[in-house]
Amino acid sequence: MRKFKTKLYGFAGAAALVSGGPVFAQTRDDGDAPASARYGVDDIVVTAQRREQSFQETPLSIQVLDPEAMARGQLSQAVDLNRLVPGIQIGAGGNAAQIYIRGVGDFAASALSNPAVAVNIDGVYIARPQGVNSSFFDLSRVEVLKGPQGTLYGRNASGGAINLITNRPELGEFGGYATFEYGNYSRKRGEGALNVPLGENAALRASFGVIDRDGYLSDGNDDDVKQAFRVRFLWEPSETVSLLLNADYADEDGRGPGTVFLPRIPGTDPWDSSSSPEANAILTTTPPLGFIVPPVGTDNYRDNQFWSVSAELNVDLGFATLTVLPAYRDAVISERNYPAGLRNTIPEGTSEATSVEARLSNETDRLSWVAGFYFFSEKQVSEQQIYEGILQDNIIHFAPDVKSYAAFGQATFSVTDWARITGGLRYTDESSTVIGDIYTNSPASVPPMTPLPALLVEFGGKTSFDSLTWKAGVELDIAPDSMVFFNASTGFKAGGHNQTVEPLATYDPEKLRALELGFRNRFFDGRLQFNAELFHWTYEDSQVASVVFDPLGNVSLLTQNAGNAKIKGGNVDIIAMPTPNDTLRFFVEYNDAKYNEFSYDTAFSIFGSPLFNPASTGCTPSAPFPGATFGTLVTTLDCSGFQLSRTPKVTATASYDHVFELGGGATLTPHVDMQYVSSRWLSTEFVPNVRADDYTLLNADLSYVSPDGTWSVSLFGRNLTDKPYYTGGSLQAFVPPLAYVTIGAPRTYGGRVTFSF
16 A cells, blocks of 8 residues: 555646546636636536436446547556556456456356446447447547446446447538557558538448557467448438448457566566467476476467448337347457467357346436336357367367346335435346257376367356346435536346356356445536546355356366355545646545355366366365266365455546647647556465555557648557566466466557548
C-alpha cells in the first residue's frame, strides 16, 4: 500500500484518465452568460437499460468510452480495454478473449467454454470469445457494465456486460470519415465510414476497420492482422415504424497471441517469446519431465472468419413500442497456439448462433418499463488437438448444442418527483447437449515409458437447468445535480460439459448476488463531476477453469465448481474542468476479493505413477483417493483464503489535457494519462511464478484539429517507460513451476490522421 500511495500522489499531480470515457468540455447554453462561463462536463447518453438515459442519471455501475477516448487508447481489440477501464482484466487463452470484471470471468478457451462477461454488439450477444476482437471499429461508444446483469441481459452475464454500440445511418446526411495510423512494429491501421441518404426515409452506412501490425514478441507472435466490414441500412417509412438491417464480415489472420516465460530468464528481453532457444533450454532441464517435453514451437497461426446478419424493428403501438431483434452469427475458427506451453491446434471449428429478442417498452413521467422474450441457440462442430509429444497426443471432437429461452421484465416507478423504485425479474430455461470423443495416441505417464494402444473414449450427454434472477433498486434525487442509488441484483452463468468423463464430466451454473450503493454528483455549474460507488458481491458455485490431470490421465483445461467468494470494495471517479480549456480526471477502485471456500480435484497419479508435483500449486492437497476410472488417484486442492485470480486490489487512472486555441479556430491538445495496477494472481495455481507485480503505465497524445474541424493530426505514445506487465497465463502442467503467460504491449508510438466530410 505504501507503493500505491506514492504513485497515487503522482497521479493526483498529473490528474485523471479515461476510464469511463473522458467527457470533454462542451459549450453549454446558459442564456446571457459570457462565453468563458459556458462550459462544463458534457452529458453522455447510454442505453444500458434498454432506453436512452444520461450517464449521470443511470443507476448502474457503468463506465463509458466515447470515440475520442477509443482513438487515443488505440482500441482495436478487447485486450486494449485493460488500459482504459479500471476494474477489468483481459487476457488471451489462445485467440479467445478471457474477460474478468472485479474477479468474475472465465479462463477456458474451448468450444465448451462460456464467458462470464457478456459481450453484445448492437444488442446481439457474441457467443464465441474468439469473435469479440474484430468488432472495434466505427463505434459510437463502449459501455462496460460491472456486476450481474441478470434481468435485461440474462445468461453468461454474472460478471457484467460489455456493449459495443456502432454508429447508425443518419437520414438526409451525406458524409463520412477516414482515419489512418502508422506506428512502430509496422502498425498500419485504417478505419472509416460513408453515410449515404437514399431518399427522405432511408439511409445506408458502410464502414471498415483494417489493421496489420507485427508481433510484439521475439518470434512474431502477438501480432494483429484483421480486416472487417459492416453495412447498416435504415428505413423509416413513417414516424411510428423503423427498420434497421445489419450485415458484417471479419477475417483474422497472422500468428495470433503468444506467451512469454516466467520466471524471467536473466539477461533476456521481457518480450522474448516462450519459444526462444533460452526458454526451451530451461524447459528441457527442469524436473520432473522437462527432458521429454517437446519445445514450444514457432508454428502459431490464426485463420478465423466471422459474419453475421441482424435486424432491429421498432413499431410504436401507442401504449408501447415493440422492438424485435433477430440475429444470426457464423464463425469458422482455425488456429494453433501454445497456451500453458502445450501445442493446441483447432484445424477447423464452426459455430452457428441464432438469437431473437422481442420486447415491449414504454416511458411516461411516472413509469418506465420493458418486458420481453429471448431465445438463443448455438450449434458447434469442432476438432482440437492437444499435443505434448509422448506425454500426450489427444484429438478431441466436440458437437455442443445449446438452447436457451427466457422471459424478462423490469420497471422503474417514480414514487415522488425525487424518488424512484425499480424491480425486475428474468426466468431462464436452458439445455446443453454434447456429443464428443477423445482419441488418445500416447499415454500420459512417466518413465518407464510403456506404449499403450490408442484409446477412444466418448464423453458428453445432456444437462438442463433453469434460473430465476432478479433486481431491486431505489434512486433518490438529493439535489438538482445529485443522486444516490442502491441496487440489489443477481446473475448466473450457464453450466455445461467438460471434455472428459465422470466425475468431472459436467459442472453446474455459477451465481452471483450484488449490492451496490452509488452516488452521482455535479457541482459548480457542472465543472466538477464527483461519482462514487460501494459494492459487495457474493459469488457462489464459482466456475474455475484450470489445467488439471483428468480421470483419463490427460492434461485438460477443465471447469469445476470450486467454491464461494466475497468481493467488496468501492471507487471514486472525479472529472474537473477548472477552465474551459483544461480537463482533469481521476479514478481509483479498491477491490478486496477473496475465496471463502475454494477446492477442486486433480489427478495425483495414473496407474500408480505419481504425476502430481507439489511445485504445481500453492494450495493444500488432500491425501490421494481413488478416482472414478482408469486406476486414477485423485487429490483435492484447497485454495480457500486466496485472492481471486486476475483481481488487483487497487487500480487507478489519472489524466490531464489542455486545449490551446490557435488562430482561425484551430486547436492543439496535449494529453497525458497514467494507469496503476497492483499485484495480482494470473491463474489459480497460486505459486510465485504466477504472481504478477504491480505496474504503472504512462501514455501521451498530441492532437491538432484544423480550423474547420474537417481534419486532424495526432502523435501518440503508449507505455512510454516500456514497462512489462502481464495479463494472464498458467503453469506448464508437466513441468511446474514454469509458467507461460501473456504480456501487454511494450512501448508503442506513431501518428494518426483523420479526415471527415
